[in-house]
Amino acid sequence: MQRNLKYAILGLLCGEDLTGYEIAQKYGDTLVQFWNAKHSQIYPELKKLTEEGAVEYSVEISSNMLEKKVYSITEEGRNDFLRWLETIEPMPHTPKDIFRLRLFFSNYLDDEKRMRLITEQLSEHEHRRDWLIREMNKFNGIVPQKGTPEFADYLVLTGSIMREESQVNWLNRCRLLYGE
Amino acid sequence: MQRNLKYAILGLLCGEDLTGYEIAQKYGDTLVQFWNAKHSQIYPELKKLTEEGAVEYSVEISSNMLEKKVYSITEEGRNDFLRWLETIEPMPHTPKDIFRLRLFFSNYLDDEKRMRLITEQLSEHEHRRDWLIREMNKFNGIVPQKGTPEFADYLVLTGSIMREESQVNWLNRCRLLYGE
DNA sequence: TTCGGCATGTAACTCGTTACATGATTTT
DNA sequence: AAAATCATGTAACGAGTTACATGCCGAA
Numbered sequence: 001m002q003r004n005l006k007y008a009i010l011g012l013l014c015g016e017d018l019t020g021y022e023i024a025q026k027y028g029d030t031l032v033q034f035w036n037a038k039h040s041q042i043y044p045e046l047k048k049l050t051e052e053g054a055v056e057y058s059v060e061i062s063s064n065m066l067e068k069k070v071y072s073i074t075e076e077g078r079n080d081f082l083r084w085l086e087t088i089e090p091m092p093h094t095p096k097d098i099f100r101l102r103l104f105f106s107n108y109l110d111d112e113k114r115m116r117l118i119t120e121q122l123s124e125h126e127h128r129r130d131w132l133i134r135e136m137n138k139f140n141g142i143v144p145q146k147g148t149p150e151f152a153d154y155l156v157l158t159g160s161i162m163r164e165e166s167q168v169n170w171l172n173r174c175r176l177l178y179g180e
Numbered sequence: 181m182q183r184n185l186k187y188a189i190l191g192l193l194c195g196e197d198l199t200g201y202e203i204a205q206k207y208g209d210t211l212v213q214f215w216n217a218k219h220s221q222i223y224p225e226l227k228k229l230t231e232e233g234a235v236e237y238s239v240e241i242s243s244n245m246l247e248k249k250v251y252s253i254t255e256e257g258r259n260d261f262l263r264w265l266e267t268i269e270p271m272p273h274t275p276k277d278i279f280r281l282r283l284f285f286s287n288y289l290d291d292e293k294r295m296r297l298i299t300e301q302l303s304e305h306e307h308r309r310d311w312l313i314r315e316m317n318k319f320n321g322i323v324p325q326k327g328t329p330e331f332a333d334y335l336v337l338t339g340s341i342m343r344e345e346s347q348v349n350w351l352n353r354c355r356l357l358y359g360e
Numbered sequence: 361t362t363c364g365g366c367a368t369g370t371a372a373c374t375c376g377t378t379a380c381a382t383g384a385t386t387t388t
Numbered sequence: 389a390a391a392a393t394c395a396t397g398t399a400a401c402g403a404g405t406t407a408c409a410t411g412c413c414g415a416a
Contacts, residue, residue: 004276004278004281007281008281011281011284011285011288014285014288031284032273032274033274033280034274034276034277034280034281034284035276035277035280035281036273036276081288082288085282085285085286085288085289086289086293086297088296088297088300089278091279091301091304091305091308092278093212093216094212094213094214094308094340095275095276096184096214096215096216096275097214097215098184098269098272099271100213100214100215100336100339101184101187101188101191101214101215102265103332103335103336104191104211104214104332104333104336105191105194105265105332106265106332107327107328107329107331107332108191108194108261108262108265109265109266111327113266116268117266117268120268121271124271125271128271128274143357146357146358147287147291148287149287151287152283152284152285152286152287153284155283155354155357156280156283156284158350158353159280159347159350159354160274162346162349162350163343163346163347163350165346166342166343166345166346167339167343169342170338170339170342170343173338174335174339177323177326177335178326
């Protein structure tokens with residue numbers, strides 16, 4: 001029983017009250033670097049969390065008829081989240097990587113197709129890296145105050161950029177080695 | 181419909197005939213860097229692949245009574261695998277990362293607990309890196325011949341080491357930034 | 361008035377893990 | 389004789405995706 005989605009939601013609700021729709025949006029923005037979830041998973045989870053007493057909601061009516069449920073975390077939910085946050089779990093397996101799986105078997109491909117595989121992957125990681133660097137620009141080169149949410153955001157972004165950078169370096173080396 | 185496990189199995193069977201048990205072992209050795217599967221997933225998949233005509237098996241009896249099913253890939257299975265191998269798919273989402281999720285919310289932790297979280301993670305990645313470097317030693321510093329399975333193995337290993345290296349660098353930077 | 365975005369949900373399905381279940385063989 | 393390893397399977401559950409389904413709001 002991991003219940004990671006539960007804590008991914010509770011963590012967001014620790015900072016502000018949100019609707020299910022807004023939570024889903026966060027997993028398309030900032031959090032997409034290390035987490036994502038579709039609304040079809042979020043709505044049932046919020047229902048479950050409400051039943052468990054970890055969150056509660058009030059219905060707001062915007063404009064005229066459009067209803068939305070604004071969720072907030074309860075005392076109980078917050079304590080549960082904080083307990084989870086400080087627990088040290090054994091690291092999970094290295095995540096599955098389909099590109100590496102293909103590359104591992106790439107001796108069954110001819111040179112041209114193998115090179116295409118690598119080049120394509122390289123360009124995707126370069127785009128991802130460039131997007132992350134643009135995200136980083138929102139800090140204007142100023143490292144946020146230690147202990148703030150912005151600082152944590154900054155650290156995670158730094159890590160993502162370094163990861164993509166290393167991926168790009170590796171793929172370039174692969175190209176070189178095959179190109180020789 | 182991704183069917184990645186299917187191709188992860190067919191790829192192995194392209195090189196040699198294997199039992200389900202042996203396949204499961206491979207996902208604890210070499211392939212653990214980028215793939216893994218338990219026997220409880222492999223046996224049903226092999227059954228399915230047999231029904232689909234992608235593989236076939238012969239029963240061998242070792243010693244006295246111990247039966248094992250040795251699987252081999254069929255012509256049809258091989259063609260299917262090769263088609264899959266050369267297809268270029270859009271890159272999947274960055275995989276979920278529970279550590280990064282925790283770090284993202286770490287402003288709710290005190291300095292000492294946050295530092296413990298990072299240090300623990302750092303030491304696990306260092307161990308993983310060191311294990312990978314020991315794996316690399318099996319090549320004795322000699323880059324294998326281009327186009328061989330060993331060369332693909334070498335490339336993937338290189339990538340894993342670079343990934344762990346970059347992770348270690350990032351975590352050290354995190355420690356520094358928090359330690360100041 | 362049509363299209364994109366806001367807003368909430370359910371259903372069917374695949375994928376993956378843990379636990380259950382059995383039995384032979386080899387090593388200590 | 390016990391423990392580890394070889395060997396094969398199933399069951400129950402949790403996690404995640406795609407598709408189905410509905411309806412409001414504002415802008416072009």
